[in-house]
Amino acid sequence: MVVSGRTWFTPGIPGIYVVLLCDVLRDLGHDPAALLKTLGLKREQLLDPEYRLPLEQADAAAEAALALVGDAGLGFRYARAMRITLHGPVGLLALSSPTMDDGLEAARRYLGLRAPFLSVERVPLAERRQALSFRTDFSPGPIQNFVIEAMVIGFVYMLEQLLEASPEGAEVHFQGAPPPHAEALRRAVPVPVHYGQARDALIVSEALLAARPRLADPQAEALAREQCELEFRRWRANQEGPLPERVRAVLRDHPAPLPDLADMAERLATSPRTLKRHLQQAGLTYRQLQDEARYRQACKLLGERGKRISEVAFAVGYNDVANFSRAFKRWSGQTPRDYRGG
Structure with a gap:
């Protein structure tokens, strides 16, 4: 499985998480050497605090581990x-x-x-x-x-x-x-x-x-928050690509309900106002991008002959089939039934 739309603006997975996965496999009686060989990595690399594993490799690690267990x-x-x-x-x-x-x-x-x-x-x-x-x-x-x-x-x-x-x-x-x-x-x-x-x-x-955590400490909290914010800003500074395309990437194949504007802004480490402004500069609205994603999802699901149109409507976030049919016709010029027949 491949995580869609995340390759250019996410930090990847800390290597220590894969080290832990290897240790869990060993505790379950499996040799993790094959897993590391699949990834083309050594344990020493993964232990580096700065190392991040690309999500495609993390996918491969999870698939290999699940196949073993x-x-x-x-x-x-x-x-x-x-x-x-x-x-x-x-x-x-x-x-x-x-x-x-x-x-x-x-x-x-x-x-x-x-x-x-x-x-x-x-x-x-x-x-x-x-x-x-x-x-x-x-x-x-x-x-x-x-x-x-x-x-x-x-x-x-x-x-x-x-x-x-x-x-x-x-x-x-x-x-x-x-x-x-x-x-x-x-x-x-x-x-x-x-x-x-x-x-x-x-x-x-x-x-x-x-409840109060046992190790609650205002000074330690302030320092840790400062470190998190610094890392957060670096993540944001390292993001590449125009905001509209990053929005499309997150929405692609995202299950319903799709995130609203505020949630999307938080995911992209920006403010709703800034996100809205960038979309306007590109001649877009967030609603348009949501509709794009719903249309792609609907087309994919309508291609599955075993699914009723009502099931497709619900899967892409519509509780009313008539509303879904009107929206789909607005997107494609066809009703869902005509699209499926064609």
């Missing part, structure tokens, strides 16, 4: 092996934050510096709870499942490390059916895990968000 549950085992200190200044910022809420927000804000293929949205829920909803740029399949499982469970273990105790008031939701390793996962994870849910998310209570 099968149904053993690589995602949650990888998350369990992860330590917050491996995230560098981002981890230090979370550790030293005054509240768990601040720590989670720091992790969410700077996530792109460590996992540029992932986004996390905070969604208010009833009963004084919030959902940290996870999305990836990967197409549905084994790699997406691995990444989602590793990241959601990784946040659980991050909470546990921040508190130095079990994160009471948290639970995990996954959209899919329970995998073969579901029971092993439930035994290992210190919070309830539910499948068949509305979103892939970590659910947290307001009481948990208000």
Whole structure:
């Protein structure tokens, strides 16, 4: 699987994450030498704090590791092996934050510096709870499942490390059916895990968000935030290509619902006002680029004969088939039925 549209303006994956993957494979009884050979890399290279693995190579690493492990549950085992200190200044910022809420927000804000293929949205829920909803740029399949499982469970273990105790008031939701390793996962994870849910998310209570991390330290937090901002600015300075094309790259094959203007601006490390201005200078609007992406997605899905038009409409973000049909005719000059027939 290839992560679409990310090659020119993301920092890649820190090499230490692949080192950890090799260690997890070894603990599961597999020799990671073949994995490193596939990547054409040595462990010493990956241990370099400045090394970043291109996302295509990270894809290859995940595919090779999953092929070795099968149904053993690589995602949650990888998350369990992860330590917050491996995230560098981002981890230090979370550790030293005054509240768990601040720590989670720091992790969410700077996530792109460590996992540029992932986004996390905070969604208010009833009963004084919030959902940290996870999305990836990967197409549905084994790699997406691995990444989602590793990241959601990784946040659980991050909470546990921040508190130095079990994160009471948290639970995990996954959209899919329970995998073969579901029971092993439930035994290992210190919070309830539910499948068949509305979103892939970590659910947290307001009481948990208000808790104080055991290593909260204002001075350490200020220094870590300064380091994160410096890295963030360097990432932004190293971005190449005009903003409209970078927007198109993020939207390409992004699952519905597509990010709104504010979310897109945050992903590209700019402000909504600046993004809007650049698009206007190019004679574009963000709505136009969203429609481009929806049209591409719709055409692809309409080519799958087993899908009903109502399913295609829902998949690209329309709850009403008539509205989807009107939009598709505006984009292509044909109705979805005519397009499929042609």
